[in-house]
Amino acid sequence: MTISYTGDVANASTFGCFNKILFRWKGSVYKLVYKELLAYIFAYLMINLVYREVLVRRSEEEDPGLWAESRHTFESVRHYCYEQLSSIPMTFVLGFYVSLIVNRWWKQYSLLPWPDSMAMYASAFITGKDERVRLMKRNIIRYVMLSYCMVLRTVSFVVKKRFPDLQHLVDAGLLRDDELKVILSLDGKVQANKWFLPLAWASDICARALAEKKTLPQTVNPLLGELVNIRNKLTGIINHDWVSVPLVYTQVVTLAIYSYFAAALIGYQWVHPRKHHQNELVQDGGSESTEVELDLFYPFFLTIQFVFFFGWLKVA
Numbered sequence: 373m374t375i376s377y378t379g380d381v382a383n384a385s386t387f388g389c390f391n392k393i394l395f396r397w398k399g400s401v402y403k404l405v406y407k408e409l410l411a412y413i414f415a416y417l418m419i420n421l422v423y424r425e426v427l428v429r430r431s432e433e434e435d436p437g438l439w440a441e442s443r444h445t446f447e448s449v450r451h452y453c454y455e456q457l458s459s460i461p462m463t464f465v466l467g468f469y470v471s472l473i474v475n476r477w478w479k480q481y482s483l484l485p486w487p488d489s490m491a492m493y494a495s496a497f498i499t500g501k502d503e504r505v506r507l508m509k510r511n512i513i514r515y516v517m518l519s520y521c522m523v524l525r526t527v528s529f530v531v532k533k534r535f536p537d538l539q540h541l542v543d544a545g546l547l548r549d550d551e552l553k554v555i556l557s558l559d560g561k562v563q564a565n566k567w568f569l570p571l572a573w574a575s576d577i578c579a580r581a582l583a584e585k586k587t588l589p590q591t592v593n594p595l596l597g598e599l600v601n602i603r604n605k606l607t608g609i610i611n612h613d614w615v616s617v618p619l620v621y622t623q624v625v626t627l628a629i630y631s632y633f634a635a636a637l638i639g640y641q642w643v644h645p646r647k648h649h650q651n652e653l654v655q656d657g658g659s660e661s662t663e664v665e666l667d668l669f670y671p672f673f674l675t676i677q678f679v680f681f682f683g684w685l686k687v688a
Contacts, residue, residue, distance in 0.1 A: 401683040409678055416637055416671055428644055446643075453639030460632045466684055469625045472617065473688040483608040487516050490598050497591035498581050505586055508577050512595075515570035515577075516602060518546045522567035523606045527613040565610075571603050629685050633678060640674045 427446055430439035494509045521541060524531040534540070538555065541547040547555075551573075555566055578595045581587045587595070 401679060404686045405679055405682045408682055409675065412633065412637075412678055413671075413675065416641075416674070417669070419637060420641055420669060423641060423643065450638050450641050450643055453635045455639075457632060457635055457639050460628055460635075462628050462632050462681065465625055465628050466681065469621065470684055470688045476612065476617070480609060480612050483605045483612070485520070485602040485605040487513060487520065487602075490516050490595075490602065493595050493598050497595055498587050500586050505581075508581055508586065512574045512577055514546060515574040516599075518570040519567050519602070519606060521546060522565065522570070523609055526565055526567075527609060567606065567610075568603060571599055575599050625685065625688075629681055632681075636674060636677075640671050642668045642671075 423443075423446060427439060427443040431443040491509075491513050494512050498505060498509055498512075518541065521531065521535060525535055526532075535544070538547060538552055542549060542552055551570075555569060558566060558569075575596055578587070578592055578599070582589065582592045
């Protein structure tokens with residue numbers, strides 16, 4: 373869901389202007405990934421708990437035996453996973469995928485036709501003030517909206533829920549009973565979605581308006597041109613629904629993310645601080661450095677990384 377926030381960051385010269393949007397919940401990255409993040413952190417802490425409370429404690433007993441070997445194996449696997457994490461080109465694969473999806477999403481939005489243009493053309497070019505002219509204009513716009521709804525029913529779950537079948541379009545006033553019979557009578561001949569049929573009816577009204585001299589030959593072309601433009605845009609929306617991003621590419625990206633964080637469950641474990649690669653050198657006031665042993669339980673930077681990459685993937 374797209375949430376508007378431009379009003380909160382309209383003036384970038386204000387100190388901390390982005391703080392207003394960082395702590396929003398509706399439409400935020402936190403709401404998007406918090407369930408997966410909680411499950412992931414739970415799995416991480418369970419592995420960490422088993423390592424500390426079972427492997428480490430049992431291996432430090434007088435007769436460690438198999439526990440010491442198991443601890444060494446775990447630490448070796450942890451080191452191997454940590455070293456191999458960089459071999460997964462996650463940023464490149466995910467960045468290209470998200471760019472493709474966002475461009476595709478924006479193109480679909482740009483394809484949505486605006487019936488207002490057709491209404492303006494019909495109001496300006498179909499002249500006359502009698503009841504027949506009024507019905508011509510009204511039916512042209514009704515047919516445009518009918519085609520619009522029939523297309524969106526096939527690509528949008530929200531519209532499909534609002535109009536589960538064609539009878540609901542009749543109840544909403546977009547379709548007449550006799551027109552519904554015509555559409556249903558074609559089911560035996562055409563199995564495809566007959567969303568284009570109302571546009572054909574609208575073009576027929578334009579032809580009748582020309583024959584009855586309700587419009588001029590010079591002005592009927594913009595009317596038909598706008599109907600063709602609406603048809604082309606609705607066709608583009610249907611095509612985007614029919615031809616999606618290749619499944620293989622989506623699987624590759626998803627497997628790359630899942631594989632990375634599955635390996636990170638082991639590779640980012642903070643093993644016993646006696647290991648040299650978990651120690652940090654901290655300056656102790658002077659030029660000499662002393663070795664300080666850190667022993668962390670919670671993966672702070674792994675959490676940030678999870679939010680970034682899973683949020684990125686879920687945006688796509």
